[in-house]
Amino acid sequence: MEVRVQEQDFDAGVEIAAMRQRVKGAGAIVSFIGLVRDQAGEIGGMVLEHYPGMTEKALGIILEETKNRWELLDALVLHRVGRLDAQDQIVLVLAASSHRKDAFESASFIMDNLKTRAPFWKKEITRHGERWVEAKESDELATNRWRREKENG
């Protein structure tokens, strides 16, 4: 299990190959890449701020919870901070498991929880100025869904 926060871009292919070499017995690796979405050519870029220390701690706890719930052999969360441009990669999540279902659900759970519990903040840079991105209620609902599913067994 690995958490990385960095300004530099990443190469998903290199990270997947490294995980494939490292993990024994995996039958599937699911990868998710989040991008800076440019809605209608409005977004000139964005600045990503985080809370050093808490970020790594929060992501570590999310990975532990994932491991306790699914058969997760290995996972990587790599999140970028600093100045990013439209279409740039923001986040990479890799989840390795024996079977695809655990890998898919692990990656989805990690992302949903990252969105509501990891201390990152996005500030969009547009033609009209800068603005902090508002948190979305749909993200809270996505995280709560996992809690309900667990309670319902």
Place this chain on the structure above:
Amino acid sequence: MKILYFARLREVFGESEQLSGMPDAASLVAHLRARGGKWEEALSGPFRIAVNQELAGMDARLAEDDEVALFPPVTGG
């Protein structure tokens, strides 16, 4: 205790400050709001509190060597 601010709250309040004698998170927030002006305004919207780098509720007890952070709801990913 050390109080840290992030994102929109950092822009309004500054990066950090030292405070003492706050028994819990609710007292701290009441103290900050009582400063009025930008403090009252910025803390009227939604925000989160972390104590020693873990999300906490308004009832969280605080100790003098705690690191407390106030920030807007997170928007990473």
